[in-house]
Structure formats: C-alpha cells, structure tokens
Amino acid sequence: MYFKEKADIFGGVTVSSTDLQPSQKEKDMFREIMSKSLDHWRSRKVKGVWVKVNIADSDIIPVLVENGFEFHHTQPNYLMMTKWLPDTPSTLPRYAHTMIGVGGLVIDEEGRVLLMRERRGYYLGWKFPGGASDPGESIFDTAAREVLEETGVRAVGKALLCLRQINVSQYENVGDLFFVCLMDVINPEIKPCPRETAACRWFTREELENLPEEEFHEFHREIMRRYDTWKKSGRRGCHMASCHFTSRKCQMYYID
Amino acid sequence: MYFKEKADIFGGVTVSSTDLQPSQKEKDMFREIMSKSLDHWRSRKVKGVWVKVNIADSDIIPVLVENGFEFHHTQPNYLMMTKWLPDTPSTLPRYAHTMIGVGGLVIDEEGRVLLMRERRGYYLGWKFPGGASDPGESIFDTAAREVLEETGVRAVGKALLCLRQINVSQYENVGDLFFVCLMDVINPEIKPCPRETAACRWFTREELENLPEEEFHEFHREIMRRYDTWKKSGRRGCHMASCHFTSRKCQMYYID
Numbered sequence: 001m002y003f004k005e006k007a008d009i010f011g012g013v014t015v016s017s018t019d020l021q022p023s024q025k026e027k028d029m030f031r032e033i034m035s036k037s038l039d040h041w042r043s044r045k046v047k048g049v050w051v052k053v054n055i056a057d058s059d060i061i062p063v064l065v066e067n068g069f070e071f072h073h074t075q076p077n078y079l080m081m082t083k084w085l086p087d088t089p090s091t092l093p094r095y096a097h098t099m100i101g102v103g104g105l106v107i108d109e110e111g112r113v114l115l116m117r118e119r120r121g122y123y124l125g126w127k128f129p130g131g132a133s134d135p136g137e138s139i140f141d142t143a144a145r146e147v148l149e150e151t152g153v154r155a156v157g158k159a160l161l162c163l164r165q166i167n168v169s170q171y172e173n174v175g176d177l178f179f180v181c182l183m184d185v186i187n188p189e190i191k192p193c194p195r196e197t198a199a200c201r202w203f204t205r206e207e208l209e210n211l212p213e214e215e216f217h218e219f220h221r222e223i224m225r226r227y228d229t230w231k232k233s234g235r236r237g238c239h240m241a242s243c244h245f246t247s248r249k250c251q252m253y254y255i256d
Numbered sequence: 257m258y259f260k261e262k263a264d265i266f267g268g269v270t271v272s273s274t275d276l277q278p279s280q281k282e283k284d285m286f287r288e289i290m291s292k293s294l295d296h297w298r299s300r301k302v303k304g305v306w307v308k309v310n311i312a313d314s315d316i317i318p319v320l321v322e323n324g325f326e327f328h329h330t331q332p333n334y335l336m337m338t339k340w341l342p343d344t345p346s347t348l349p350r351y352a353h354t355m356i357g358v359g360g361l362v363i364d365e366e367g368r369v370l371l372m373r374e375r376r377g378y379y380l381g382w383k384f385p386g387g388a389s390d391p392g393e394s395i396f397d398t399a400a401r402e403v404l405e406e407t408g409v410r411a412v413g414k415a416l417l418c419l420r421q422i423n424v425s426q427y428e429n430v431g432d433l434f435f436v437c438l439m440d441v442i443n444p445e446i447k448p449c450p451r452e453t454a455a456c457r458w459f460t461r462e463e464l465e466n467l468p469e470e471e472f473h474e475f476h477r478e479i480m481r482r483y484d485t486w487k488k489s490g491r492r493g494c495h496m497a498s499c500h501f502t503s504r505k506c507q508m509y510y511i512d
Contacts, residue, residue, distance in 0.1 A: 010376055058321045065314045071330035075428055079327050079335065091451075096352045096430050097391045120266055135353045135429040138421055164499065165394055165507045172331055173391040174352050177433070195347075219501040226510060238494065238511050243420065245475040251421045254482060255494050255511055 002037045012048035012092075013041060017057040030060050034067055042085055048092045053079045099169050101178040102139055103130035104147040105227060106155045108185050112202040113224070115216075116150050119198045125215045128180070128223070129153075129200075138251045140240055143181040151200045152191025155183035159237035160253060161226055180223055182230070182237070258293045268304035268348075269297060273313035286316050290323055298341055304348045309335045355425050357434040358395055359386030360403040361483060362411045364441050369464060369480070371472075372406050372448065372456040380454070381471045384436070384479070385409075394507045396496055399437040407456045408447025411439035415493035416509060417482055436479055438486070438493070 003020065005013040015037075023029055041049060051064055055077045069081040073095035084090035105128055106114040115126040129150040133142035140157030147155050161180040169176040192200040208216060208224065230237055236256045243250035259276065261269040271293075279285055297305060307320055311333045325337040329351035340346035361384055362370040371382040385406040389398035396413030403411050417436040425432040448456040464472060464480065486493055492512045499506035 009378075055321055055327060058318045061317050062314045065311055070332040071311060071335050072332075073427065074327035074330050074335070076326040076328075079330070093426065094388065094390070095427060096355050096425075098354050098356045098389070098433075099352050100354045100433070122265075132350060133354070134350070135431060136423045137431075138423075160511065162511060163494075163509045164501075165509070166502065167392045167394075167505045169352075170349065171329065171351060175391060175393075177354075177356070217501070222501070229512070238419075245420075245473070245478070246422065249423045253419045253421070255416065255418060256485070 001033055002040050003033055005037075010048070010091075011046065012050060013046050014050040014052065016052045017054045017060060018052075020057075025057055025060055027059060027063055031063050031066070034063065038067065038083075038085075045086075047084065047086055048090070049083045049085065051081045053081060055079070097174050099171075099174060099176045100133040100139070100142070101131060101176060102133060102142040102146065103128040103178065103180050103223075104143040104155060104157075104183045105161060105180055105223065106147060106153060106183045106185055107227070108188050108202060110204075112204050113208060114147070114151060114153055114155075114190075114200075115203055115208075116192065116200040117198045119196055123217065124198070125217055126203075126211060127217070127220060130181075138240070139179050139253070140181060140251075143179075143183060147183065149193055150197050152193075153188055154186040156186060157240065158182045158184050159230075159239050161223065161230060161237065182227070257289055258296050259289055261293075266304070266347075267302065268306060269302050270306040270308065272308045273310045273316060274308075276313075281313055281316055283315060283319055287319050287322070290319065294323065294339075294341075301342075303340065303342055304346070305339045305341065307337045307339075309337060311335070353430045355427075355430060355432045356389040356395070356398070357387060357432060358389060358398040358402065359384040359434065359436050360399040360411060360413075360439045361417060361436055361479065362403060362409060362439045362441055363483070364444050364458060366460075368458040368460050370403070370407060370409055370411075370446075370456075371459055371464075373454040375452055375454045379473065381473055382459075382467060383473070383476060385456070386437075394496070395435050395509070396437060396507075399435075399439060403439065405449055406453050408449075409444055410442035412442060413496065414438045414440050415486075415495050417479065417486060417493065438483070 003015045005015050007013055024033055053061055064081045069083045072080040072082040082092055084092060116129045117124060117126055129147045131146040143157050147153055159182045161182050164178045166176045190200055238253050238255045241252045241254055243252045259271045261271050263269055280289060309317055320337045325339045328336040328338040338348055340348060372385045373380060373382055385403045387402040399413050403409055415438045417438050420434045422432045446456055494509050494511045497508045497510055499508045
C-alpha cells in the first residue's frame with residue numbers, strides 16, 4: 001500500500017495530506033506507508049518528492065522530518081516539505097525569495113510632492129508613500145493602493161522611474177526589490193491612516209530642499225533629481241502595456 | 257515560567273525553539289508554558305507572536321497548531337509560525353511571494369542572437385537563455401550565471417530592456433517578475449549544459465524570422481523589435497549604478 005500521488009513533468013511526485021484516509025494519517029501507519037512509498041519511488045527513479053501537509057494534519061510533520069524531508073515553503077494553511085531522492089544535487093525549484101515594494105512619487109499640478117512619515121519603523125523621516133505588494137497585484141496597483149491607504153490621496157501609476165535591489169530584508173536569505181512609480185493625481189485630498197501614518201502633506205520643492213538630511217534621506221533627494229531629468233527628457237519612460245503573450249493575467253513594462 | 261522571547265519595534269515577540277531547554281520542548285511541558293505565555297503576552301498587549309521552530313524540534317509544531325498558530329514561512333531548516341493576538345486585523349508583514357527570473361538577450365558583433373531550448377518544461381521552442389535568480393543575486397548576476405550555465409557563453413549585463421509581471425507561477429498565490437537583460441558577449445563559445453539544454457546556437461536575424469511561431473514565440477519576437485528600437489535610440493536604457501544609500505549591498509537600476 002502506497003500513498004496516492006500526482007506525477008509532474010520533471011520526474012517528481014506530489015502527495016497531499018488532504019487526499020489521505022484518516023487511518024493513513026495516524027503517525028505509525030503514516031510512518032509505515034512512507035517507508036514503503038520511498039522504496040517504491042526509488043525503484044521507479046522518482047527524483048523529487050513533495051508532501052503538502054494541511055495545517056490540520058500537522059502531526060505527520062515530525063515523521064516527515066525523521067524521513068529526511070526538509071521545509072520547502074508554506075502558505076498560512078499548509079506546509080510543503082520536500083525530499084530529493086537521487087545521489088545528484090537537487091534541482092527542485094526554489095520558492096519565492098524576493099519582497100516587492102513600491103514607492104509612489106506623486107506630484108501635483110503645482111509641482112508639489114506628496115510625502116509621509118511612518119508611525120513605526122527604522123526610518124522615521126519624510127518619505128514617499130508606498131509599501132509591500134500583495135500577492136496578485138501589479139506594481140502600479142500596489143503603488144495606487146499604498147498611496148491611498150497611507151495618505152488618502154487617489155493617484156494612478158504612469159511610469160517606473162527606477163528600481164533598487166537590496167540583497168537582504170527582514171527575513172533570512174530574502175532580498176528586496178523596490179520600484180519608484182511616477183503617478184498622476186486623481187484626488188489630492190489628504191486623509192492619512194491613523195494606524196500607519198504619523199504625518200502626511202504636500203511639499204513645495206523649496207520646502208524639500210530646506211529639510212535637513214535626517215528628515216529627508218539622500219535616497220529621496222536623488223529620486224527627485226532623477227524625476228527632473230525624466231521630466232525634461234519628455235520621454236515616456238518605463239510604462240505599462242497590456243500583455244497578450246499568455247492566457248494568464250500579465251503586465252509588460254517597456255522602457256521607451 | 258514563560259518562554260524566553262525577543263521583542264521587536266512593532267509590538268511583537270519572537271521565541272526560537274533553539275533557545276529552549278530540552279524539557280521545555282517536551283510536548284506536555286511546551287503546551288503548558290505556551291498557555292501561560294499567551295496569557296502573559298495578552299496581558300502585556302503584545303501584538304504578533306513569532307515562533308521559529310528548528311527542524312530538529314518539529315514535535316512542537318502540532319502544539320502550536322492547537323494554539324491557533326499559522327504557518328508563516330520556512331527555510332530548509334526551520335519553520336516560522338505566527339499568531340496575531342489583538343482583535344484587530346493582523347498587520348504582520350507577509351513573506352516573499354514573488355519569483356524573480358531573468359532572460360539574457362545576448363547579441364554578438366555580427367548581430368547574431370544566442371538562443372537555446374530547454375530539455376524539460378512547458379515551452380520547448382527556442383528562447384533566450386535565463387532562469388530563476390538565487391537568493392542574494394543581482395538581476396545582472398542572475399543573467400550572467402544562467403547564460404553561462406545553460407549555454408557556456410560568457411556575457412555581462414548592460415541594460416534591462418523590459419520586465420514582465422505575471423500574477424501566477426508554479427506556486428499558489430506567488431507571482432513572477434521576469435526581466436529581459438541586454439548583455440555584452442565576453443566569450444562566444446558555446447558549451448551547453450547536457451542536463452538542462454536540449455539545443456543551443458547563434459541565430460542570424462534572417463534565421464529567426466524564418467522560424468515558425470511554435471518554434472519561436474511571439475513574446476520573443478516582440479523583444480527583438482524592442483531591442484531594435486532601443487539600439488536605434490542610442491540611449492543607455494535601464495542601467496545599473498552602484499548604490500551608496502545604504503550600508504547593505506544594493507544596486508540601483510536607473511532608466512535613462
């Protein structure tokens with residue numbers, strides 16, 4: 001008796017704990033079937049074994065650890081564990097290890113710039129509103145949502161001005177990509193979020209220049225210089241185009 | 257008796273299983289201390305509780321599940337579980353949920369384009385060499401490594417031509433960002449990787465135009481048109497600059 005499995009095109013198999021009978025999830029029975037299944041997979045030259053453990057079935061996790069499985073990734077309600085069977089190095093694909101953040105550079109018709117201060121965090125000076133993207137969001141969508149949440153201002157993405165890649169983030173072995181997104185204002189009225197935003201306002205360029213370094217970081221000043229260069233060029237910059245190359249929802253950002 | 261904890265600036269605490277005494281990791285004892293610790297944290301208005309479970313301590317995972325902890329993220333050797341204590345919606349930061357891939361557009365002095373075919377995968381036509389980035393790699397580093405691994409050709413990143421964002425990937429709720437990186441050839445000699453590469457060669461533009469649609473996808477043809485536009489413009493495009501805004505290793509990509 002072996003586990004019910006699903007094969008993939010890369011020579012691997014996946015077992016889902018939700019497909020197992022209650023008796024198969026009892027620790028001793030699970031241990032016994034796993035031992036037989038591993039022999040069976042090895043004899044069939046299976047490469048990677050994936051076991052998706054529903055959070056309700058967490059009792060089987062220690063048995064998977066005993067059998068040499070490693071943690072691969074999670075979602076709130078399941079843990080994926082993997083084991084590579086051949087003697088060659090593992091070619092199992094890695095899970096996501098990059099955080100995506102977007103800052104909105106929102107400038108009104110008079111050339112004033114929207115800035116905010118976080119209530120908590122490592123940098124508490126003035127900064128462009130923005131934050132981390134949610135799953136499924138386009139870069140422009142993240143910019144619009146975060147600017148709205150933090151400042152109340154409605155704005156839409158127009159072009160990406162630059163991107164910054166940092167190789168460390170708050171999580172081990174996880175990097176961070178931060179996009180600066182130029183935005184057009186739809187409604188300039190400020191209604192800051194009291195939980196996140198300590199302060200929020202429109203600044204003239206002169207006011208920005210008079211802020212001390214610790215209140216407005218050199219990174220933000222450089223962005224303003226890059227904005228001026230972009231504006232003077234009259235170019236579109238890195239704009240979004242709808243994408244017709246796949247049936248899945250997709251955005252192309254072309255650099256013109 | 258409570259768990260040893262570390263406080264963060266966002267009102268949360270972290271407990272690491274590697275800091276616990278062996279007796280505290282025994283299931284019944286762990287259950288008892290967790291119950292007292294949760295009361296203690298609630299009375300102190302702690303917000304998020306993070307428990308980092310070393311893989312050797314996986315026996316405590318079912319007890320954390322009993323106590324309402326969810327899976328947050330993993331690395332191969334640990335599982336991070338979290339619980340939000342207040343009645344308000346959780347503001348615990350999400351883990352990374354974006355895959356980063358890079359394709360290298362390598363064109364030699366005669367204008368020939370380097371293409372390869374995968375041995376396994378969903379698209380088996382000709383494509384630009386490239387692949388998923390490793391943790392800690394810059395976008396240009398990924399392009400250089402993947403082109404070398406898949407084709408043997410040595411090339412270095414010069415500019416990003418475009419990026420594509422797809423909201424789904426091989427993992428649930430995980431998106432995919434794909435950068436097309438223009439590269440300069442350092443050594444054009446082809447030595448394809450037998451495990452990954454089914455075929456690899458330099459194509460003249462005429463040969464590319466004569467490939468049928470199923471052998472050379474419209475996405476790749478569009479990239480070639482964008483390359484021609486970029487080349488004619490004489491502009492630098494989205495190039496990398498060293499970044500001096502943080503003490504952490506960092507790259508800026510400016511769009512000029």
